[in-house]
Each structure stands twice: as C-alpha cells, then as structure tokens.
Amino acid sequence: MIVELNNITKIYTDAEVPAVKDVSFGVQDGEILTLLGPSGCGKTTLLRVIAGLERPDSGEVIMQGKRMASNNCWVPPEDRGVGMVFQDYALFPHLSVRDNISFGLKNKNKAKNAEKVQEMIELVGLENHADKNPADLSGGQQQRVALARALVTDPILVLLDEPFSNLDMNLREKMRREVVRILRKSETPAVFVTHDQEEALSISDKIVVMNNGQLEQKGTPREIYESPIACFVATFVGQSNILHGVLGPKGENIETDLGTFTYNYQHNKQPGEDVIISIRPDGFELVEDGPIQGTIKEIAYKGGVVDLIIELTNKEFYQDLLVHIHPKYRVEVGDKVSFKLLPHFLTMIGECKPAI
Ligand SMILES: Nc1ncnc2c1ncn2[C@@H]1O[C@H](COP(=O)(O)OP(=O)(O)O)[C@@H](O)[C@H]1O
Ligand SMILES: [Mg+2]
Known part of the structure; x- marks a missing residue:
C-alpha cells in the first residue's frame, strides 16, 4: 500500500x-x-x-x-x-x-x-x-x-x-x-x-x-x-429506482412489484425478510412482450440517452419507473412499452428513504 x-x-x-x-x-x-x-x-x-x-x-x-x-x-x-x-x-x-x-x-x-x-x-x-x-x-x-x-x-x-x-x-x-x-x-x-x-x-x-x-x-x-450497497450511493452517483422487495424462500430470489428476480450477490438477509433494492435506469432493456409493462408518461431527450418516466401497468404498483433507452428508439408520450431487467443493475441496499 x-x-x-x-x-x-x-x-x-x-x-x-x-x-x-x-x-x-x-x-x-x-x-x-x-x-x-x-x-x-x-x-x-x-x-x-x-x-x-x-x-x-x-x-x-x-x-x-x-x-x-x-x-x-x-x-x-x-x-x-x-x-x-x-x-x-x-x-x-x-x-x-x-x-x-x-x-x-x-x-x-x-x-x-x-x-x-x-x-x-x-x-x-x-x-x-x-x-x-x-x-x-x-x-x-x-x-x-x-x-x-x-x-x-x-x-x-x-x-x-x-x-x-x-x-x-x-x-x-x-x-x-x-x-x-x-x-x-x-x-x-x-x-x-x-x-x-x-x-x-x-x-x-x-x-x-x-x-x-x-x-x-x-x-x-x-x-x-x-451495485450500490448504500442508499446514498444509489441516489447521488447517478439516479436509481428504489423499490421494496421480499427475499424468496431460498434467499436467492427477490420478489418485487416488478416481478421476481434472481439475486447472486452476497447478503446477510434471511428468506422472507423485507429488503430495499435499487435498480439503475440503465438496467432495463426495451423488448417486445417483456415482463415489465407500462405507458410512457414523460420523455427527456439527452442526446446519448433518452430518459423515460414509465407508469406501470401492474395493478398494485404505486411508483413510476425511471428508464434509460437508446436514442435509436423513436417513442412518444402515451406509447405502451415493455421491458426486461438486466440482472447486474439490481442491488440490495441498506436503509433508504425514497430518492429525492
Ligand atoms: N479550516 C476549517 N475550519 C473549520 N471548519 C472547516 C475548515 N475546513 C473545512 N471545514 C468544514 O469541514 C467540513 C468539510 O469541509 P471540506 O473538507 O472542505 O469538504 P469538501 O472538500 O468535501 O467540500 C465542512 O463542513 C466545512 O465547513
Ligand atoms: Mg473541497
């Protein structure tokens, strides 16, 4: 050193x-x-x-x-x-x-x-x-x-x-x-x-x-x-979607309002425990018939990337998602879109208030 x-x-x-x-x-x-x-x-x-x-x-x-x-x-x-x-x-x-x-x-x-x-x-x-x-x-x-x-x-x-x-x-x-x-x-x-x-x-x-x-x-x-593990890192270094989840029976899956996702990182939570997760807006991929479905509520074109605010179709979901897509996609407010989640962009974080 x-x-x-x-x-x-x-x-x-x-x-x-x-x-x-x-x-x-x-x-x-x-x-x-x-x-x-x-x-x-x-x-x-x-x-x-x-x-x-x-x-x-x-x-x-x-x-x-x-x-x-x-x-x-x-x-x-x-x-x-x-x-x-x-x-x-x-x-x-x-x-x-x-x-x-x-x-x-x-x-x-x-x-x-x-x-x-x-x-x-x-x-x-x-x-x-x-x-x-x-x-x-x-x-x-x-x-x-x-x-x-x-x-x-x-x-x-x-x-x-x-x-x-x-x-x-x-x-x-x-x-x-x-x-x-x-x-x-x-x-x-x-x-x-x-x-x-x-x-x-x-x-x-x-x-x-x-x-x-x-x-x-x-x-x-x-x-x-x-993979931010601190809430501050998830929200200060770039932006993030902060969600609640529950750890699945074997501790390998996290069940969220967006669906159930495999979680491969080390953690010290017990199966069934409530967890808070962070998903970077870059962690979504626009696909046809993807598991995450919603309607575009807002668009901010930023040149190299386009920010979308997505209102989810899932009935009980109370939170809009921030998603980044490539500018090659021509989308408009009101379009119905669907996504899949890329695994590396989901992490479990410590105590966290929702992003400001
Ligand atoms: N010479 C000093 N005397 C008293 N307080 C100081 C002094 N230098 C910095 N501080 C205070 O210490 C804290 C950390 O400051 P600093 O290390 O300069 O932060 P940063 O470089 O991250 O902006 C701040 O609250 C600042 O007001
Ligand atoms: Mg300084």
Whole structure:
C-alpha cells in the first residue's frame, strides 16, 4: 500500500460535528483513487490529512509502511514525499513555466535539476511554452504546469483537489484524459477529489464515496454504479429506482412489484425478510412482450440517452419507473412499452428513504 488511512476522524476547532468521521481506505501502487461526494462532505479535509496539512484527532496515516500521523507520531508535510495540485493551480505569476516547475527541487545539482525539469516539460507536452509566464498560457496549459511541478520531485503520491473545476466542459474532458495519461505514464498513484460523478467514474480505478464526513462505499467505478450497497450511493452517483422487495424462500430470489428476480450477490438477509433494492435506469432493456409493462408518461431527450418516466401497468404498483433507452428508439408520450431487467443493475441496499 502506498497510503493507508485507518479510522481517521478530524474535528475542526469549534465545529459541532466532525468534518471527517472514522474513515478508512488505502491507495495501492499505480492506482488512481477518487474521493467523491457533495460539497462539504470532508473530501478536502481528507486530502489535507494525507498531505500532512491537517492533523487527525484520531486514527492513523501510514505511507509505504511508515507511520506519518497517529496520536503519538507526526511527520510534517515536507517529509512525506507527496505532490499536490490545487484547484487554482497556485502557479507563481512572475516565474516562467520552467522556473515554476523547478521551484520545488531541493537537489543542489543544477545540471541534474535542469534535466529533470526538461523531462517533465516533455511529459506534459509544453516544449514550446517553457519560457512563457503562466498568464500567457491557456487554462489547460496552466494545469499541465501545476501537474509537472507536482511530479518533478518524484512523489510517492499526487493529490489533486477538484483540478478540473475551473475548465469549461470540452477542455475538462480533454484534460481529464490528458492528466490520467500523464499519471499512468509516470506510474504515480494519485488521489483526486471531485463532486462530479461522471468524472469520478471515468478517471478512477477506485472510488470512495463520502457523505457527511463518512465513507458510504468504496469500490471500482463499475461496482459503485451498477451495485450500490448504500442508499446514498444509489441516489447521488447517478439516479436509481428504489423499490421494496421480499427475499424468496431460498434467499436467492427477490420478489418485487416488478416481478421476481434472481439475486447472486452476497447478503446477510434471511428468506422472507423485507429488503430495499435499487435498480439503475440503465438496467432495463426495451423488448417486445417483456415482463415489465407500462405507458410512457414523460420523455427527456439527452442526446446519448433518452430518459423515460414509465407508469406501470401492474395493478398494485404505486411508483413510476425511471428508464434509460437508446436514442435509436423513436417513442412518444402515451406509447405502451415493455421491458426486461438486466440482472447486474439490481442491488440490495441498506436503509433508504425514497430518492429525492
Ligand atoms: N479550516 C476549517 N475550519 C473549520 N471548519 C472547516 C475548515 N475546513 C473545512 N471545514 C468544514 O469541514 C467540513 C468539510 O469541509 P471540506 O473538507 O472542505 O469538504 P469538501 O472538500 O468535501 O467540500 C465542512 O463542513 C466545512 O465547513
Ligand atoms: Mg473541497
């Protein structure tokens, strides 16, 4: 493990509730991990705890097997070997790209430093801009400088706090791919912070979903999206249909108002128990004579996908369904349609209020 956080709690002076409460996760070598959650949920605090800019009130931070922070141990930020990229990049306006990048190098060997800086300039593709000042660069180029500056010291880990939020949509997508490419090429593990679900899903090896200072779920992007086990994850990371069900006699099936479905994941419920399930809107396939039947109540065309609100035909069903279909289907409000359910998109979740 590059970094391990064990039971981290952080309470700011005068705060009534902890900013971070009992959070544990690890970052493995070469891994890109994202902390995802709404504003104020404690993401930046956790990043600062890893960097050594905040001291946890309890719990421990371990890097490459060495203790960095615990109730009787403290290693300051400059001795942790961690690189940081801030939201506003924090570049020195009066220094050139080259000098911004070399700023953090402590090594006195000038020739070696110049070589390392040149290597970074090439890694981030700024060969033609090395002597310019930040003000003469685009937002994307400034970001590359910030990343090069974080990587030039060969950090064991790079921390990036909402690095794309100042870029407009098109550039953001491009820079995400670019930054991930550079991190992979330099084989540097990274922790990103973002409140953008799509961003987290697209750049990460692993996602840690946070809410109110607590860890809700950790997993691969696919696990987080297709198999949320926490209600918050089902409703914050994308959208979901939340339904009640009853576990069948052998514990392998779930009986719901939509029908009975096989359930292959591990769980600790007993046969006959009430359960709450989440079905992603992408978990339905439009088919003729499918088991789930209804009428289209609303349509929202979104380009790559079409959102449908379906009023179900099943007599006792009290809840409309949100379903995603491919835009190749030309449908209209009032059309009668039928679906089948794709198994991976149904999961059992914990206590849950219906989606907002
Ligand atoms: N320096 C600070 N002093 C007191 N409270 C803080 C400080 N920094 C953050 N907080 C509070 O801690 C909580 C978590 O903040 P933060 O880690 O910045 O969340 P996020 O990055 O997810 O938006 C928030 O309620 C915030 O107001
Ligand atoms: Mg923040």
